[in-house]
Amino acid sequence: MSDLQRSFAKAKLAGLPFEPPLPPMHVEDDEGEDEVDDLKPLPDSTQDDDSSSASSASSASSTGTIRPSPSKHLFARPKGFSTGRKGLEPLPWNDYFTRELYLNVSRPTERLTYHAYITPPTAKGPLFVTHHGAGSSGLSFALFALEIRKALPNAGVLSLDARGHGETVVERLGSQPTTNNLDLSLETLSQDLLDVILMTQLEMAWSEVPGVILVGHSLGGAVVTDLAVSGRLGNAVLGYAVLDVVEGSAIDALQSMQSYLATRPTSFPTIPLAIEWHTRSRTIRNATSARISVPSLLRLDLSRSSVEDAKSWAWRTDLAATQPFWEGWFVGLSKKFLDAKGGKLLLLAGTDRLDKDLMIGQMQGKYQLQVFPEAGHFIHEDQAEKTAMVLADFYRRNDRSALVLPPKMDDLLKAKPVA
Template sequence: MSDFQRSFAKAKLAALPFQSPLHAEEDEEEDEGEDECGHWRPSPDPFQDDDSSSSASSASSTGTIIPSPSKNLFARPKFSTGRRTLDPLPWNDYFTRELYLNVSRPTENVIFHAYVVPPTKGPLLVTHHGAGSSGLSFALFALEVRKTLPNAGVLSLDARGHGETVVKHLGSQSNNADLDLSLETLSQDLLDVIHMTQTQLVWPELPRLVLIGHSLGGAVVTNIAVAGKLGNAVLGYAVLDVVEGSAIDALQSMHSYLSTRPKSFPSIASGIEWHTRSRTIRNSTSARISVPSLLRREPSNASNQWTWRTDLAATQPYWEGWFAGLSRKFLAAKGGKLLLLAGTDRLDKELMIGQMQGKYQLQVFPEAGHFIHEDQAEKTAMIVADFYRRNDTTALVLPPKVGAISKPKTLA
């Protein structure tokens, strides 16, 4: 290059603005712990509802970055608002009243605890939760179903040994000791709760009933339906994610599941977190409602830990009795029949034959876990609402009888 060309190039370069080398900025970002591209990406939210849109979550993670005039263009914010809270949600956002119903029997006194939204000229959906759960398992469902059926009511009890229901054995100083959790006893408990609710809320007669049970609760409502003790008040019954064959098979691995489950939690929030992280409950909103009712803190517990209210291992003597004969009773009972499952593999032979014969309505939620009514509360509510409408004979308008039709007038 000649001296003239060299001087001309220097003059041109001098007129350009100075820019720092790119690698210097990248080194600075690496020191701050950022990723390879220097972009801050919020950590995945483990408490996000499973039914949220995947496209929406993808869009949120690749949104347009607006440059800042500050030097630290991609600096991590001091506070992140992407995480959801794990604070418990109050029951009275989902039910209007809680009831304490006292039942005296020859060997025990029971104070049943239940949540209720009274119906207004509509049906009463009576729900029974599964083993180890509580009446608040149906809280989010209760809210969603009343969006579709505004006049409907919901009654959800805490079974004995669960939630805030207390059993006092006569002659014993301890509560809930040596609980009788047989299917017949649980069925009688639910019948008593229904009739006592009618008395306490001063209903002249029982409203139209739809019985809904999850897991163990499914066995209870089926047992009541096949016994016919509520007469014509029962329009139908729904069983959530339990059939006889798969339930009895699953009992073989129940001890393995209980051994892997934490025995205690340092706080309510950590209990909620475990349920969502383990995908036991896949809907974080429902977990925030129902999980606090599953735990309690003993006053004598020096470590200040939260433990399970229900000792599931102690219920083992009743496991097989809950589900034996369930499929036969489900198909034999009068009234509409609805079966909601998380997968078709749960159907046993008897139910497969019944389904092909059109004896009941089947709905499968492959995106849900065992707690269908919590994981997919809105969809469950819509299916139950449609099921009620299909079986509500009061809404039928029958044509007049042939003899009652007036003859057309003849012209004079």
């Protein structure tokens, strides 16, 4: 190249804008978003788990729809890691419910403080009473509570924390109040739900219990069905809905529950990271709902925290310790579901969950079936708006207040004038 050509090239290059080299793969941007780290994406082999056995297995509890493998490093702490996650901060409960309740009761063997969230019904609207699944909390229905009020402005929602979950506190008299000695039998949980409804009536000064739609997810489905079939709420129950649990698949899943629980992280350094784990593992597919419900699943574990590693957030509920009650939760569920009085609704994430009894009942038209194949096990969180719409229609079909019955023949005869 001649000197003249070199001079021309240098002049041209000097006029070009400077472009820095590409950043290394492990450096995150200024906002902490879109970082490339060791949190590898999960394999999509289940195709949203619409018919996967993994999602069916989670019907035994409310722990998720995918069984993460330890080799996937779902919770690895990569180089350049930031403890914050933009857009994954917790959301406050009072954006979804109007108040929280602390209901105290004393019994010979225990003292309890039931904790529940409520938005009261207005103008004789219905009350949707929700019961969460094992390991979850009343806030799993927070987004649903918001959506049902859009569909039915007069409706109310009462969502409790079951014993051993959320902020409900149980003190066993004569022994230390630990999770291991909690009575989580179906009979006890069913009685707890009834007590919460009746105590809420007193707390809210209602002259009578409003028309009730019982809604239960997973374990909660077994609880609301048990209460419905007992008839202890009388004519107050307009209907009941069970979300993604049937007897057959739930009992089959119990065989693998302990191995699944062993794959979960035992703790999280921050709440946003716990929310991220739930969404990345597709346990909860709706990030907004995860931001509401996940914080209530964890407690600050001071025994695991250290000076160097500021905090450790552990699970509130020791699901492994509830194993003695697992079978009792689900045995006989299908028969009770079909036998109880009132409207019946079954929401599933896949039709593969139907067992023989429910399949026959469906063909005989004994209950309404709705399938959300795009949802995971947490139907009411993943598809809160659709769940609310289905339940709003379910209520309208079973609303007895809008039913006008013809007069009885005896009344007509008594009213007939004598010739």
